[in-house]
Amino acid sequence: SGRQASIAAIGNDGLVRDIKAGRLPGIDRLEALFNLLDIELYIGPRREMVDAIQPPDADLSELANIPLYNADLAAGGGATNGEEEIAGYLAFRRDWLRKVGVAPSSAVMARVEGESMLPTIWSGDMVLIDTSKIEIHSRGRARKTSKPHVYAFVEDGSARVKRIERVETDFYAVISDNPEFPIEFKSQKALDDMHIIGRVMWWAHTDQG
Known part of the structure; x- marks a missing residue:
C-alpha cells in the first residue's frame, strides 16, 4: 500500500x-x-531517442537497428526538409521485420506532421518505410476489401505521406484518409516526376506533448 x-x-x-x-x-x-519501487529517477534532457534502444536481456543478434531520420513527412500540403540527418535508431526484431516483409537494409523511419491521414496516422507518429517498395499498383479485384498502400514521397521538394493507387494505365490517385482533404489525380508523367521514398509498412502513435 x-x-x-x-x-x-x-x-x-x-x-x-x-x-x-x-x-x-x-x-x-x-x-x-x-x-x-526499483524505478529509475532521471532528470535531464528528453531521452526518447537513444541510439540502439534495446529491450532488457535482448539477444542483440535478433535485433536490427533502423535509422530514424530527422525529417518530417507531411500529411497535408508538404514539408520541406534540408539534408536529412539520423536522429537516432530504433531496434526491431528481425523475425518481425521478416514477417511484415521488410529487409533491415531497406528500412528507414521518419515522423509525420499534419492531419490529412487521420484517423489512421496522426501528426507526430513515427512510420517505418520500406525503400525497396516503390512500384504503385492497382488493387484490382481487392478494391472493395482493401485500401491502397500508403507511400512516402517527395514532390516539388516537399516530403509527403499519402495513399497512392493506379486507377488506370497512366492515371493515379493520391488519397488522404481524412475526408476533408480532396483526392489528387496524377498523370504518369507527374508520378514519374515524384520521388517515391518507399511504402509505409508500419506506424506508431507517439506522445508529442
Whole structure:
C-alpha cells in the first residue's frame, strides 16, 4: 500500500499521501521511494531517442537497428526538409521485420506532421518505410476489401505521406484518409516526376506533448 511504501522509504506514512495531494516532496524523498519501487529517477534532457534502444536481456543478434531520420513527412500540403540527418535508431526484431516483409537494409523511419491521414496516422507518429517498395499498383479485384498502400514521397521538394493507387494505365490517385482533404489525380508523367521514398509498412502513435 501507499502507507507501507512511505514507511519503508522514509520511515513515516506521509510520502505517498503528500504526492496524491499534489505536494511535491524533496528530491531525496522521491529518490528513496523510486529506489524502493526499483524505478529509475532521471532528470535531464528528453531521452526518447537513444541510439540502439534495446529491450532488457535482448539477444542483440535478433535485433536490427533502423535509422530514424530527422525529417518530417507531411500529411497535408508538404514539408520541406534540408539534408536529412539520423536522429537516432530504433531496434526491431528481425523475425518481425521478416514477417511484415521488410529487409533491415531497406528500412528507414521518419515522423509525420499534419492531419490529412487521420484517423489512421496522426501528426507526430513515427512510420517505418520500406525503400525497396516503390512500384504503385492497382488493387484490382481487392478494391472493395482493401485500401491502397500508403507511400512516402517527395514532390516539388516537399516530403509527403499519402495513399497512392493506379486507377488506370497512366492515371493515379493520391488519397488522404481524412475526408476533408480532396483526392489528387496524377498523370504518369507527374508520378514519374515524384520521388517515391518507399511504402509505409508500419506506424506508431507517439506522445508529442
